[in-house]
Amino acid sequence: MFDLLISNAKIYDGLGSEPFEGQVAVKDGRIAAVRRRDAPIDASQARENIDAAGQSLMPGIIDNPMPRSPGIPISTSRSAWA
Secondary structure (H helix, E strand, C coil): CCEEEEEEEEEEECCCCCCCCEEEEEEEEEEEEEECCCCCCCHEEEEEEEEEECEECCCCCCCCCCCCCCCHHHHHCCHCCC
């Protein structure tokens, strides 16, 4: 059983492939599966489901370390992202 299933998202894999519509399943805070629309995971296999229709998703890309210039503050507060 997955903790979270995000469905109907436009997925960018970060490998230069064309984005595709599909699902991302999360278990224990980690990406457990990525599926294309033609091979879906049943929603009953997850505790929580999110319909991300019309949204883009880049699984695993955002948490990569990012170099920054000295003197440029980086906020870790979620309110700063709004």
